[in-house]
Amino acid sequence: xxxxxxxxxxxxxxLDAGEFDDRFPTDGDLVAEYQVSRHTVxxxxxxxxxxxxxxxxxGRGTVVNRAFDQPLGxxxxxxxxxxxxxxxxxxxxxxxxxxxDAFVAxxxxxxxxxxxVYLERVRYADDEPLALDRAWLPMAVAAPLLDSDxxxxxxxxxxxxxxxxxxxxxxxxxxxxxxxxRERELLQMRVGEAAFFLERLSSADGHPIERRTTxxxxxxxxxxxxFEAGVAPxxxxxxT
Amino acid sequence: xxxxxxxxxxxxxxLDAGEFDDRFPTDGDLVAEYQVSRHTVxxxxxxxxxxxxxxxxxGRGTVVNRAFDQPLGxxxxxxxxxxxxxxxxxxxxxxxxxxxDAFVAxxxxxxxxxxxVYLERVRYADDEPLALDRAWLPMAVAAPLLDSDxxxxxxxxxxxxxxxxxxxxxxxxxxxxxxxxRERELLQMRVGEAAFFLERLSSADGHPIERRTTxxxxxxxxxxxxFEAGVAPxxxxxxT
DNA sequence: GATGTCCAAATGTCCGTATATTCGGTTCGA
DNA sequence: TCGAACCGAATATACGGACATTTGGACATC
Numbered sequence: 001x002x003x004x005x006x007x008x009x010x011x012x013x014x015l016d017a018g019e020f021d022d023r024f025p026t027d028g029d030l031v032a033e034y035q036v037s038r039h040t041v042x043x044x045x046x047x048x049x050x051x052x053x054x055x056x057x058x059g060r061g062t063v064v065n066r067a068f069d070q071p072l073g074x075x076x077x078x079x080x081x082x083x084x085x086x087x088x089x090x091x092x093x094x095x096x097x098x099x100x101d102a103f104v105a106x107x108x109x110x111x112x113x114x115x116x117v118y119l120e121r122v123r124y125a126d127d128e129p130l131a132l133d134r135a136w137l138p139m140a141v142a143a144p145l146l147d148s149d150x151x152x153x154x155x156x157x158x159x160x161x162x163x164x165x166x167x168x169x170x171x172x173x174x175x176x177x178x179x180x181x182r183e184r185e186l187l188q189m190r191v192g193e194a195a196f197f198l199e200r201l202s203s204a205d206g207h208p209i210e211r212r213t214t215x216x217x218x219x220x221x222x223x224x225x226x227f228e229a230g231v232a233p234x235x236x237x238x239x240t
Numbered sequence: 241x242x243x244x245x246x247x248x249x250x251x252x253x254x255l256d257a258g259e260f261d262d263r264f265p266t267d268g269d270l271v272a273e274y275q276v277s278r279h280t281v282x283x284x285x286x287x288x289x290x291x292x293x294x295x296x297x298x299g300r301g302t303v304v305n306r307a308f309d310q311p312l313g314x315x316x317x318x319x320x321x322x323x324x325x326x327x328x329x330x331x332x333x334x335x336x337x338x339x340x341d342a343f344v345a346x347x348x349x350x351x352x353x354x355x356x357v358y359l360e361r362v363r364y365a366d367d368e369p370l371a372l373d374r375a376w377l378p379m380a381v382a383a384p385l386l387d388s389d390x391x392x393x394x395x396x397x398x399x400x401x402x403x404x405x406x407x408x409x410x411x412x413x414x415x416x417x418x419x420x421x422r423e424r425e426l427l428q429m430r431v432g433e434a435a436f437f438l439e440r441l442s443s444a445d446g447h448p449i450e451r452r453t454t455x456x457x458x459x460x461x462x463x464x465x466x467f468e469a470g471v472a473p474x475x476x477x478x479x480t
Numbered sequence: 481g482a483t484g485t486c487c488a489a490a491t492g493t494c495c496g497t498a499t500a501t502t503c504g505g506t507t508c509g510a
Numbered sequence: 511t512c513g514a515a516c517c518g519a520a521t522a523t524a525c526g527g528a529c530a531t532t533t534g535g536a537c538a539t540c
Contacts (some may be wrong), residue, residue, distance in 0.1 A: 056521065056522090058503075060503055176436050193418070194418045222415050223413070223414045267490075277526065278526090
């Protein structure tokens with residue numbers, strides 16, 4: 001294991017323990033403490049930096065990014081874009097309970113009858129329904145969430161605060177659907193109207209911790225991607 | 241401007257000119273050529289690397305990622321993923337003619353009554369309809385395409401060969417729809433089934449040259465995005 | 481012909497040092 | 511009291527050199 005990688009995991013451990021909440025050591029401090037060159041320190045911090053845990057500011061120092069360990073991907077960008085548009089976001093909790101589901105358990109790499117925390121919400125932007133959100137998490141790690149108030153706080157916020165988990169990788173899949181029955185009603189959509197169906201499996205440190213499906217009204221939101229030679233295209237949600 | 245940034249843009253320019261198609265210089269070569277330290281070279285390459293243009297392999301060297309130079313975006317990745325899956329692709333030309341359309345002309349930054357080349361195709365994968373593809377291009381630059389055989393060649397191929405144009409930037413927008421009437425029939429979809437509606441405007445050197453809409457069957461294809469902290473999420477099409 | 485060994489090339493890792501730039505606070509003068 | 515100038519701290523940029531590790535090919539051996 002390279003020196004910088006050892007240093008990275010050492011710092012990560014201390015970060016997780018909350019050691020540097022007020023102030024992160026400077027390059028020089030770490031050189032002195034770990035007896036390595038500044039170059040090595042910077043290589044370790046560069047990695048911590050790229051994962052979004054740290055933010056370096058020239059002339060000020062290195063600060064810990066507690067709040068902005070951002071849930072990633074198109075779903076996150078959707079809610080972010082609504083936030084940016086100035087619309088007021090609100091959630092209504094439809095269900096928050098224990099559940100068992102063989103398929104979901106499989107995706108979360110659990111036994112098929114393992115207990116799960118199930119959270120179902122309708123999300124509103126400016127009092128208009130925007131999305132129906134269903135999330136399943138392993139009861140083994142997410143049990144504390146059963147007491148949470150998800151009308152006023154975000155899932156990932158609670159997941160971090162109560163369970164100490166921060167998703168940092170995963171995948172999403174987007175399909176077109178025509179919602180029916182209860183789903184269509186909750187979203188106040190017209191019969192035969194199309195919507196996005198977004199599936200997501202997010203993991204923390206390689207272990208899946210959340211299976212989520214989100215049905216998003218298609219009349220108000222789009223996924224946009226700009227592309228340019230030499231730059232990887234990025235998928236971003238936008239309001240129409 | 242930092243030295244490494246200058247080096248980065250210099251290398252980028254040479255890459256765009258296609259200079260390193262066969263082999264990218266080694267660290268040592270660049271040190272010798274630009275008279276900077278290896279540290280600076282690596283800083284520049286690190287950035288080129290993070291945008292996905294280059295890939296370094298220990299013991300082998302630095303190689304160019306030409307894939308990113310192709311017509312980009314989700315639409316391209318769709319047909320590429322079908323290709324990769326081994327399915328046989330085929331196109332049936334429904335229409336290839338001159339047309340006028342005020343809205344499209346506006347998007348292409350032309351006069352509202354400017355003549356356009358209009359191409360409409362149904363695309364098949366293994367003899368099953370996959371997508372309905374409509375493209376508009378300015379007659380002023382794309383007139384030679386009216387003689388092309390689009391059953392057996394790709395649009396961008398002809399555009400390059402006959403008009404000398406290669407799209408290198410643009411945007412795409414994805415929405416869910418329920419195709420009706422003729423569209424549904426051509427795609428052999430059931431009534432009330434959902435599909436993707438993909439709009440695209442692509443440009444060459446900043447000038448829009450192609451407006452395209454593609455209706456993609458939703459039952460067979462999905463858009464997938466994997467995400468990881470510190471890495472830009474990439475949108476990729478995949479067959480179900 | 482298959483296998484093993486060695487070597488050169490290329491990138492990865494690591495150290496030490498020096499200067500530049502930026503930020504925040506302090507000091508000083510009008 | 512306010513603004514400008516200054517200063518220390520911290521990161522950014524840049525150079526130099528050295529050794530480690532991996533890859534792929536050349537070569538020899540069985």
